[in-house]
Amino acid sequence: MKSDIELISEVKAGNRKSFSELVQRHQRALLRLSLRFTKEQALAEDIVQESFIKAYQKLHLFEGRSSFKSWLYQIALNTARNKYRNRFGENAPETVNYEDVPLGVDPGAETGMLRADMRKFIRAEVDRLPERQRIALTLRIFEDLSFKEIAEIMQCPYDTAKANYRHALLKLKARIEALELNDGMGSEMGWIENLSKAVPEVDV
């Protein structure tokens, strides 16, 4: 199986069919990434299509300093951002209706928060993160990318990518602890004390 770099060289030499191979190889991952941020399949498909077209148009600029996948992800994230901005203006709506998300559990419940509710809560909290923290967290945990790749995609220094991820994870940790304290202990002081330890909103 040819590597991405080999296929790219062939495309640059005029062999368009090699780009077809690149599309087949990366379209699923790109669709998954786009879906994470748009939550809408039709929009995600548009982003995937536009991203590959842009990659094809700019292929002569790809020098191989990052992986093709990282470069493609970078294009997709920028495309997603622009599409959202064009569609909703500068004030994009939140992607989750928070009325549907249980932010607290009846202290009288026999068991703690159900697993499904916890998943819903965490998805809501991830969506609430500042954009760059959400991107770093998504790429690290869901896409299993290294911090080096994340920094390439986000076009930021390595330490900045790590800092964004760290802030995101610690913020989620604080929110989960606050929720579980409220759920399990029912102690108002404990809940407030724990919230005060929450990581402040920092988008690095």
Place this chain on the structure above:
Amino acid sequence: MSQVSMWGGLYDENWWLEYLEGELEPSLKEDLKILLKNSPADRNCLNQLERVKNLVKESDEEALPEDGRYYDDLHDRIIAAIEEEPLASEEKEEDKPVNEVKRSWTASVWCAFARRWMPVQPRKFDFY
């Protein structure tokens, strides 16, 4: 460097996150492994971070279409759109304007002045 964290452990969350993500130097990582055996507070901190990470991972629900034809269709649409696009590297030399001269603004002004007032212009005064 050691410091007492607010949880009573020796290191704070940032250290344990570095440990969890494999970002520490091997020698420091080995030191922390030994610490973990003896410090319940630090062990607890690390476990909590690991738990949060696992919860986030489990919350993933982005189900992709499984039907192969869906991806064939998507691929075909992308390739059809690309068929219309020229590759930038395909721009041939003969397509570029001949004797294309790029001048700065000041050079353009000077040349215009020179053409007006000096009909015969020595080549050495042409700026490119």
